[in-house]
Amino acid sequence: MRPNIVLFGDSITEQSFRYGGWGASLADAYSRKADVLVRGYGGYNTRWALFLLHHLFPLDSKKPPVATTIFFGANDAALLGRTSERQHVPIEEYKENLGKIVNHLKECSPTMLIVLITPPPIDEEGRMEYARATYGEKAMTSPERTNEVAGVYARGCVELARELDLRSINLWSKMQETDGWQKKYLSDGLHLTPEGNAVVFREVARVFCEAWLSAAEMPYDFPHHSEIDGKNPEKAFQQKCL
Amino acid sequence: MRPNIVLFGDSITEQSFRYGGWGASLADAYSRKADVLVRGYGGYNTRWALFLLHHLFPLDSKKPPVATTIFFGANDAALLGRTSERQHVPIEEYKENLGKIVNHLKECSPTMLIVLITPPPIDEEGRMEYARATYGEKAMTSPERTNEVAGVYARGCVELARELDLRSINLWSKMQETDGWQKKYLSDGLHLTPEGNAVVFREVARVFCEAWLSAAEMPYDFPHHSEIDGKNPEKAFQQKCL
Numbered sequence: 348m349r350p351n352i353v354l355f356g357d358s359i360t361e362q363s364f365r366y367g368g369w370g371a372s373l374a375d376a377y378s379r380k381a382d383v384l385v386r387g388y389g390g391y392n393t394r395w396a397l398f399l400l401h402h403l404f405p406l407d408s409k410k411p412p413v414a415t416t417i418f419f420g421a422n423d424a425a426l427l428g429r430t431s432e433r434q435h436v437p438i439e440e441y442k443e444n445l446g447k448i449v450n451h452l453k454e455c456s457p458t459m460l461i462v463l464i465t466p467p468p469i470d471e472e473g474r475m476e477y478a479r480a481t482y483g484e485k486a487m488t489s490p491e492r493t494n495e496v497a498g499v500y501a502r503g504c505v506e507l508a509r510e511l512d513l514r515s516i517n518l519w520s521k522m523q524e525t526d527g528w529q530k531k532y533l534s535d536g537l538h539l540t541p542e543g544n545a546v547v548f549r550e551v552a553r554v555f556c557e558a559w560l561s562a563a564e565m566p567y568d569f570p571h572h573s574e575i576d577g578k579n580p581e582k583a584f585q586q587k588c589l
Numbered sequence: 590m591r592p593n594i595v596l597f598g599d600s601i602t603e604q605s606f607r608y609g610g611w612g613a614s615l616a617d618a619y620s621r622k623a624d625v626l627v628r629g630y631g632g633y634n635t636r637w638a639l640f641l642l643h644h645l646f647p648l649d650s651k652k653p654p655v656a657t658t659i660f661f662g663a664n665d666a667a668l669l670g671r672t673s674e675r676q677h678v679p680i681e682e683y684k685e686n687l688g689k690i691v692n693h694l695k696e697c698s699p700t701m702l703i704v705l706i707t708p709p710p711i712d713e714e715g716r717m718e719y720a721r722a723t724y725g726e727k728a729m730t731s732p733e734r735t736n737e738v739a740g741v742y743a744r745g746c747v748e749l750a751r752e753l754d755l756r757s758i759n760l761w762s763k764m765q766e767t768d769g770w771q772k773k774y775l776s777d778g779l780h781l782t783p784e785g786n787a788v789v790f791r792e793v794a795r796v797f798c799e800a801w802l803s804a805a806e807m808p809y810d811f812p813h814h815s816e817i818d819g820k821n822p823e824k825a826f827q828q829k830c831l
Contacts (some may be wrong), residue, residue, distance in 0.1 A: 398823075577676070580640065
């Protein structure tokens with residue numbers, strides 16, 4: 348009955364229903380209007396995401412999502428020759444893979460609202476601190492991701508969105524507009540604090556609203572309780588749902 | 590593909606995806622395993638909830654929920670002769686209505702895990718403070734709900750669960766086991782603080798787990814990223830999903 352909004356991405360999407368998470372905030376904003384479904388896969392890059400497409404978004408679905416966020420790149424941008432190189436995907440392939448994901452979604456539903464989100468910035472010092480706290484002496488000696496390289500992937504993502512005439516959120520740039528973004532928005536140099544989650548929520552809600560998916564303008568599924576006459580409740584429900 | 594868990598109730602369910610909310614915590618716990626769908630209707634009592642049943646839980650659904658929480662009573666227990674009397678439902682009718690909801694869900698799916706949750710306790714002083722802060726001089730002079738009456742509905746809910754051989758959570762009793770529950774768990778004498786939400790989450794997760802719906806024991810939908818061979822990713826996906 349009600350439309351689905353799907354959040355497709357890596358750990359930053361998978362963790363989006365934790366305390367203050369951007370996914371939970373979206374679910375709350377669209378409560379009684381749309382269902383927000385999380386399809387987040389920690390550690391995944393766009394190359395691995397391709398294996399999921401036909402399972403998560405079957406082409407013969409009778410109810411494809413009305414909107415999908417695609418939020419990959421943090422793992423693709425892991426550096427070669429460092430501890431997370433297994434997850435690395437070259438920038439050109441990253442863009443190609445994102446394009447394949449978009450094409451698949453458009454094939455699912457030509458009217459689907461598709462929003463590309465860039466990886467967040469990287470706080471290299473935060474990554475090193477996290478590694479030392481987690482692995483002690485065995486910790487990496489150089490960060491496995493750099494902010495500069497994450498920026499290359501962010502630009503690639505935004506360029507692709509422009510080429511495909513899609514909306515995008517440049518989280519890498521947006522977060523760095525705020526002084527102290529390193530600790531304010533990132534908990535371990537990569538994943539989001541509640542404040543960082545709030546930035547993503549505001550940006551996604553803004554872009555959805557600027558498109559056509561404004562929560563405020565969508566009708567409630569059933570009458571607000573104040574519209575129900577205590578002595579004659581049938582009336583409110585006859586008008587709205589019978 | 591993945592199973593649905595539905596949260597059906599009033600405002601305490603509708604608000605369960607806010608900061609620290611119990612619904613969001615469940616969605617996080619079942620991430621990559623089940624979808625948690627919120628069907629919360631602020632201000633609704635069980636009488637009005639009956640109008641929604643066939644819409645929210647169609648009998649011909651090909652994919653009924655695997656589990657549903659039914660969490661009503663806070664509005665049914667509003668007192669006659671006070672400001673919220675429009676929402677009042679007598680205790681016997683409350684039990685009958687809960688029974689009708691349960692029967693409908695069982696007709697949808699005889700294997701559905703159904704969990705009844707009682708209304709929380711009421712902090713009458715907190716309700717009055719909230720009314721004065723919100724309405725000033727026009728505020729009610731007596732609370733529209735009392736803890737004693739909420740307790741009657743809580744007992745009715747637990748009794749019905751026992752009669753129908755269903756699992757239940759006596760939130761009214763559980764919360765009052767903790768000193769200072771009035772402010773620790775309730776934000777306005779009725780709705781839940783993040784700590785109060787954490788109690789509901791823990792109880793629902795425990796009951797789901799004691800039944801057969803343990804998140805920890807459910808398989809991931811797709812391989813954990815550590816199982817994917819960077820040079821031969823197909824292998825992990827062939828085993829798991831092709």
